[in-house]
Amino acid sequence: MSSPLLALFRREARIARSIGGGGAMGVVFFLILVSLTPFAIGPDLNLLSRIGPAILWIAALLATLLGLDRLFQADADDGSLDLFMMTSTPLELVVLVKCAAHWTLTALPLVAAAPLLGLMLGLEPEAQAGVAASLLAGTPALTLLGAIGAALTAGLRRGGLLMAVLILPLTTPVLIFGVSTAAAASGGTVPFHTPFLILCALSLATIAGAPFAAAAALRAREG
């Protein structure tokens, strides 16, 4: 990684740590979402362990999107975004590095917390590992898809809600294969690697494609 991008990564990490405690807030949100569900559907552990992977995935999806609407907002507000556009470093790489930093700081703690929350939902050890593995493989796709939405809505009033409306329909495939990966891990008719590899493919495809869309959206703001 060339040094401007490394410096950008460090800058993102510093900003995230100084404001809102990095990934901690996302994990707390994740914990609250997961612990609210048993209040809504009742504390039946059999039912919870059956739908646990789905609960964890929905909670992770929402927690990942939570901070993403600010991904380019602060940079657009204070003018750093204009500086990024003027440097010789391609804007696509800047987007990719910002996404990598965001993923490391918010999604990775979620992956780490998932087995623990799985325990509270009565998941078997294989299912806990399956959820963690599927989140590890699938959350990059969520972050990068979210980056497209964040770039489209940067600088708009009420951008956060619009971003969720734009991006959530596109996350359907990730959710489908994420939950089926987690379900396949705890025994099922489908072998684990089939949905898992599709999930990895989705993440790799968004890593390859989404930075271009997000960078184009950022340039479109300029008129």
Next chain:
Amino acid sequence: MLKYANPTLFLALAARLIPWLGGASALALALGLYLTFFVAPDDYQQGASVKIMYVHVPAAWLGMMCYMVMTSAALGTLVWRHPLADAAQKAAAPLGAAFTLLCLVTGSLWGKPMWGTWWVWDARLTSVLVLFLIYLGLIGLWRTIEEPSQAARAAAILTLVGVVNIPIIKFSVDWWNTLHQPSSVFRLGGPAISSAMMWPLLIMALAFTLLFFTLHLMEVRNEILRRRLRRLSILAASAEDPDLSAEAAQ
């Protein structure tokens, strides 16, 4: 053909075409409805409720075709930055949402007597629902960004990202073997549908297509006029306030 990329010439062409297209769609719709209700036979299993098909299937085709029109217009916006492409994109989104909603509602009305349920989470149904949600998101994006050409570029990018859903809809019935039946009109080995039912269906599809192009042309015309009005009001305001004249020049 290219000279009609000029908005003024386009407006003149649209003014000439709209009455003809409108008349043709009214005729085709009347003929299609007549064939549907008085000529097309009842299904031997489904009875008269098969007639929902003559609205449901064309609405589904149009919901997808409209997205493809929007995608081509989005390329026009991003590659040539043409205001007419912007207007074509913006005009197509509510029409596509309306056709997709019509498809979902008629499908639901058809599903209740035939499948015994208003809705199932079948791959085809779900992917069409996602298409509807994408249309709604696009309409929301158009309404949130004030500057028209900036909104057009943002919507174009989202349209191109969302186009991955179209092949998923098309092939969902082949990839996942769930409740919705596979395609019976456009398929290898010829249509699997009786010609007594296919002709009314194709005429209804033609009527829906003509209706779409009529409405689309009218809305593109309105959008061009709306943009002119916007520019004139900015110019009028900038006559009083010199700071605004820079924006009007864009």
